[in-house]
Amino acid sequence: MIGANTISCPNCGGSIAVRAAGYTVSLACQYCGALLDVANPDVRVIKQYREAVAQLPLPLGSRGTLFGVEWEAIGWQERQNSGALWTETLLFNPYAGYRWLVHFEGHWQFGTMLTETPQSFADSTVRWRGQAWVANDAPTTTVTNRVLGEFYWRVHAGETVGTAEYAHGNDTLSRETNADEINWTHLVALRPSEVRTSFHAPDADATVEDTPAEDTPTRTGGLLTRWADLPLYGENDAVMMVWTAVLAIVLVLTGMMTFGAVTAAVSSKMTVQIDGPATQVTVGTLTVDRASQRMRLTANTDNAFVNTWVDLDYALVNRKTQQAIRADGTVEFYAGRDTDGSRWTEGNGYLNLYIASVPRGTYDVVVQAQGHHWTDPKAIAPVATNGWDSVLTSARDVTFIASVGGMDWGVFWTIVALLATPPLVLLYWQMKQRQHT
């Protein structure tokens, strides 16, 4: 069933069976470890190894049935990257071709080389057969330490390839890159007992508990795989970034509301004469306890001033230095009717002024106010029927509130935009990429 040929090792004289005759290019002698070139009739030693021949988890030549196909173990290599050491057994069937059995920390994976290339739409995500596969970790470099048996390429110890692994559920896609090509392999987790039984190798991982296939560890970290298993923790960078942004926004909101809580507030009322003289009132005294804090100054007319404006001139007078921090603004509210009778309004009856970084100290909050009424130069006679469109009174009360602290929603929404933009841009870009593919 399986084509076999025999050669004599030029190095040690051992008799070696070539199990995939006609396909095998390199062969490592199972007795002395010498690497032989069997592509040509005159077998020659490529490299001679002095290391002891490794104890293989599956002896070369052993056969077993996996996924309904009988496989023969024909090659073995030991490989490692910066964080892991594992072995790969090359399986061969003349009708089905080559497969891999990857053995890592007592766990087994069955690998099938892909003839199609998964599509990459982000650094850490690829799409294959309609599924997104997420990178286990950053790409790394893998080195082949030792080889034994037959291989369909010119294998040699010290061979270096770039590797990356992508996970979807319990399956893995492995990408290997060298100067000439990129190879993809689909790895399916197997139970150790399945391998032991199939290959009649009772010693293979006999000491390893028969852990479920889904507990197979990854060779490139695995942290992200576990995160990806969490509900709502998604299939690619953009989804991870969205949830990271949501978490950050919640923390920002909570922190700003806590750190920016109002620590002191005072209020006062003043009667403002329309077209009268400026009047002044001391709203109260506020103390800034920190190195600096924000202050909010609110004037509320309850929309009582229609077609008027009230100029406000605030001064925060430091009791110690008698220096003043100034801020000014205008409360404006206008209303009227167009010639077609439709009503319009502009402005509103309140004003919030914010003073940033008020230094530590005790301040008298003083405000001067002066009211004026507005007359339309093209005036249609004011309509007073609803009490809205005309100047109804010449004096009104204004309520002033001054507070230390308070949530700065402008800063909050700016930070929300800064945090939300990168993942949203990435999501949009990925969506466009998917549409193209």
Added chain:
Amino acid sequence: MSKRVILFAVWCLVWLVIALIAAWYGWSPYADANGHGAQTPMGGHGGFGYGHFYGPMHK
């Protein structure tokens, strides 16, 4: 975890810290005045409505 996600996490952390410091010390780019700006001796007033145009924009 990809570099992009790590960088974004750092980006979030930086803005979180900035937001907390800004809230604590009352920093804001949107304030109408700044307490660390020039302070003037008390007396008089700042000039009502300087540079302000009154009246509605409605035509």
